[in-house]
Amino acid sequence: MKKYFKKIRPYITLLVFAVFILVSFVFQFQPGKTITANFTDSLIEMITFIPFLFIIVGLFDVWVPKEKIQRHIGQESGIKGIGIVILLAMLQAGPLYGAFPVASMLYKKGASIKNIFIYLGAFASLKIPMLGIEIGYLGIKFTLVRTLVSLPLFIGIGYLMEWYLKDKNFVVHEL
Template structure:
């Protein structure tokens, strides 16, 4: 399925489901639609920022730079950038998806994208609270295992991609 059509198909499915639910329970459906519109209003500014960043990336960063830092030849530096970038990233995860898709289209490895997403589980602003509840040792072990898990999941995806390419 083409990427451009998949979004329209998903939109169509959601509209049909809302229509079916409206026939069954109009009040509940209108409440749900209202809640969805509130969420949309909340994320539009964030999405605009992400689209602006994507435009900047498309304008100022060429594919060779992406390939060098996050592509096939990125090596350890790519893993470090993905893991640290994931840890430092803030905000809801879904606002990062368009940017990450753009990076993939410009040559970033899937394993690095997975590592970035997984490493987002570490929230720097919450670390002091975690330390106060669970202590230093727990927080350090937890953080270590999240980073290790992010790396291992990225490696697994890379190996699966390699096997897929061999076929």
């Protein structure tokens, strides 16, 4: 029983909502109908672009060899080094805490302090799948402005962290 519950738990909201829609329409419950209309609008909005976005991301995944970039990353310095860590970050997916293990890998490979934090910044705000969803929901203008303002700021944070940690024995632990 407990195992069964665990299996259906993610679907409970959907089930309850389906019942709610049904009841709203049977009893002509006006708020329910308005909510349903809201939901239908956002569902259509989502279903008309998200699946296509993920197909694009999937193709990207197959054609751009993330592992290869990862292998070559490390000691490059200057603009090239920054460019490579940002590119690597853009190809990732998932929440920020998923970036910490990669940061520790970068550290082990000898990447500079600055580049490690630039990687985290780029990971948080420039991931390609997320940019795709952001453009879909908030528009290209919002996405572009936010990205262009963020970029110099987290590069600046990278420099700041490096300056601050320069002779402080900085390590990234491996868990």
